[in-house]
Amino acid sequence: MADSYLERTVTSAESLTKLTFSVWVKRSELGRTQRIVSSSLSNYMTYWRFSSGDNLELWTQDGSGNSAFSFVSNKVFRDINAWYNIVMSVDTTQSTEADRLKIWVNGVQETSWSQSDYPAQNETIGLFGSTSSVVQIGRYSDNSDEFFNGSLSHLAIATGYAYTNTDFGSFDSTSGIWKFKSPSLANWGTNGVHLKFENSGALGTDSSGNSNTYTVNGNLKQSIDTPSNVFATLNSLNTSNSSNTFANGNTKTTVSGSWLGISSTIAVNKGKFYWEIQNSGGGNFGSGIGKVGVNGTSTSYFSTGNNWLFDQSTNYGYYRNGSGTVKANNNSTTTYGTTVASGDILMLAWDADNGKLFTGRNGTWFDSSDPANGTSPMYEPTIGTDFWVPIFVAENNNILVNFGTGYFGTTVVASAGTSSSGDDSVWEYDCPTGYYGLNTKNLNTYG
Numbered sequence: 001m002a003d004s005y006l007e008r009t010v011t012s013a014e015s016l017t018k019l020t021f022s023v024w025v026k027r028s029e030l031g032r033t034q035r036i037v038s039s040s041l042s043n044y045m046t047y048w049r050f051s052s053g054d055n056l057e058l059w060t061q062d063g064s065g066n067s068a069f070s071f072v073s074n075k076v077f078r079d080i081n082a083w084y085n086i087v088m089s090v091d092t093t094q095s096t097e098a099d100r101l102k103i104w105v106n107g108v109q110e111t112s113w114s115q116s117d118y119p120a121q122n123e124t125i126g127l128f129g130s131t132s133s134v135v136q137i138g139r140y141s142d143n144s145d146e147f148f149n150g151s152l153s154h155l156a157i158a159t160g161y162a163y164t165n166t167d168f169g170s171f172d173s174t175s176g177i178w179k180f181k182s183p184s185l186a187n188w189g190t191n192g193v194h195l196k197f198e199n200s201g202a203l204g205t206d207s208s209g210n211s212n213t214y215t216v217n218g219n220l221k222q223s224i225d226t227p228s229n230v231f232a233t234l235n236s237l238n239t240s241n242s243s244n245t246f247a248n249g250n251t252k253t254t255v256s257g258s259w260l261g262i263s264s265t266i267a268v269n270k271g272k273f274y275w276e277i278q279n280s281g282g283g284n285f286g287s288g289i290g291k292v293g294v295n296g297t298s299t300s301y302f303s304t305g306n307n308w309l310f311d312q313s314t315n316y317g318y319y320r321n322g323s324g325t326v327k328a329n330n331n332s333t334t335t336y337g338t339t340v341a342s343g344d345i346l347m348l349a350w351d352a353d354n355g356k357l358f359t360g361r362n363g364t365w366f367d368s369s370d371p372a373n374g375t376s377p378m379y380e381p382t383i384g385t386d387f388w389v390p391i392f393v394a395e396n397n398n399i400l401v402n403f404g405t406g407y408f409g410t411t412v413v414a415s416a417g418t419s420s421s422g423d424d425s426v427w428e429y430d431c432p433t434g435y436y437g438l439n440t441k442n443l444n445t446y447g
Contacts, residue, residue, distance in 0.1 A: 003147055004218030005139035006204045010132075012190050015063070016125040020158040021048065021088040022168040024180060024227045027080050028250040029149035029236065030054050036086075036152075040142030041133040044126035048088070049146065054078050055114070058088060058103070062119075063126035068092075069101055072115040077105075080236060080250065081265040083153070083227040085169050085178060091162035092123040104165035107178035128159055128191040137195075137214065151223055151249050154182065154196055156208075159189030180227040197222060219410050223249060224424060225439075232266040232275075232403040232438040234392070239263075251401055252409045255394040259284070261309040262399070266438050267292045267389035271447035272371075274349045274435040275390060276402040276428055279320070280409070282342030283397035286310070286328075288317015288379075289350050289357055292387040309393045316379040318346065318359040318366075319393060327359075327378050336378065337366035345408075345428050349435050350390070352447075355383035363417075363429040371432035390438070402428065404437025 023036060027050070035049040046060040054076040062068040069090070077084060087104045094100045097118045103110045119125075127135065137155065140146035156168065169181050183194065185208075194208040200222040204214030225231040233250035239262040245254045253262060264275075277287045291314035309315050310328035318327050320340050327336040340346050340361050349358040349371035356377035358369050369376035392399050400408040404425025407413070417430040422445065425437030436442040 004216070004220035005147065006137040006195070006214035006216055006220070007134055007139075007141070008193075008204075008212060008214045009134050010128050010130065010191060013131050013133075014128045014159050014190050016128065016159055017090075017092045017122055018160050018162045019088075019090045019125050019127070020161060020163040020167075021156070022085065022183065023155040024083050024085050024153040026083045026151040026153075026225065026230075026249070027077065027149070028151070028233070028246060030078055030080070032149075033146050034148045034150075035136075035138065035140045035146045036148060037127075037135065037137055037157075038139060038141045038146075039127055039133050039135045040140070041130055044129045044133050045142075046127045047140070050077060056086070056103075056105070056110075061126045062124050063129040067117060068123050068125050069119040070115055070117040071101070071103065071113055073110060074112040074114050075105075075110065078237075080150075081230065081233070083180075083230065085165075085180070085227070087165045087168055089162045089164055090119070090125060092119045092121060092125070095121065102164075107165055107169055107171055109165075149246070151225055152195075152197065153227055154180070154194070156183050156185075156194045157192055158185055158187065159191045161185070161187050161189055221248070221407065221410055223405050223407075224426070225249065225405055229424070229439050229441040231405055232264045232390070234399065234401060235263050235265045248407065248409050249405075251403070251405065251407065253394075253399045255397055255399065257396070259309075259393055259395050261391060261393045263290070263392070264390040264401075264403070264438065266440075266443070267387040268350075268352045268438070268443065268447050269383075269385060269387045270352050271443070272349070272351045272353065272432075272435040273438045273442070273447075274347070274371075274427070274431045275404070275438060276408075277346045277348070277392065278400040278402075278408040279340050279342055279344050279346065279397070280400050281397040284319065284321045284395040285340075285393065285397045285399060286317055286319025287346060287348055287359075287390065287392045287401075288315060288319075288328075289381075289388045290315040290391045292389050309391050314381075315391060316357055316381050317391065317393075318348075318378065321395075329379065329381075337361065347429055348390070349432050350388065351377075351435075352383065352388055355381050357381070358432075372434055402426075404439060
């Protein structure tokens, strides 16, 4: 969301002793305070957010200006490749303090708190307590800051009812992983809302039956990256420059400096995968593959200040610089392909089964290579049983990567190329036959 948010003015006030909140959230930025839900009207102030220390914080007033409850987790939430399901159930009518508020993350109840101020018995919750309240999702409504940077799915609020975690998810019987379940609650309450974000033209549409639609502000975009199918993104934890700025669910980074490297969040050791990267700024940039945990693809390497990726024996790729376009490995470069100018799109296909890397530009593969047939690859590294990860490099340029979600930044692909059979990915150019987008569904099926 980054600079976008949703909001709704309360039209029917409720004095609540019971409330349920659930959301699936995928973080893109760490180390900064970011609000999930916020209301700032006088005595009805509320926030549910991630702190600058990446803790989960929940706080709300009772309508009289007093704290109804206040919680700060000891646990930190720093996985930018995972979806977290956060469920909060409040019932202040309970006689036992610990039963008045319960919080689960991915189906497991949180019990370790640096701060845990439970509500008093029969305490009221002021979130929807006034018709002057403006409830915002993804922003601090009072100061117009603390924007949430990441993705949200199936945000649900039920007023007047205390539901449990199993109304929003379940543990997979085979893997034991907490998985998504669309809520079908018997009652949502007056201000209850279910935002599925399934209508790209009206992302604030309420599916609870209440018609409590939220207004979209900013350049909010729908993504096919969901709790049921996680797409690769740029890995903001594995970069040679911590000052890089990230946006659009970590599919964009702005590089200000010399040849700064970054990896994706998903690595593979088998299968065939395709991705696209746009040269948006016209400057130097490139992409390729690297062995996980070795040299240029490990955090320890990046932290030494050695920024250039392709001077390592385990990194292979294409890049464009001031002297032309080249392929590079182990500090060895050879003129290759054609110039990828501003606005052009570099295509990459990685055959991890046979150790073949292919690159091309704007729908045409370089040097008459053919990923589908496996002929004339740019590189044929010895792969063994190691995992390999997409890597990227740029100098004073933006990296806009499409791992199959169908966007370069906030711009939807123009020509909508085809995908391989069974793949839901969306491309600018046709994905080679037998290759797939880099996401968890395809890893499970083809990787």
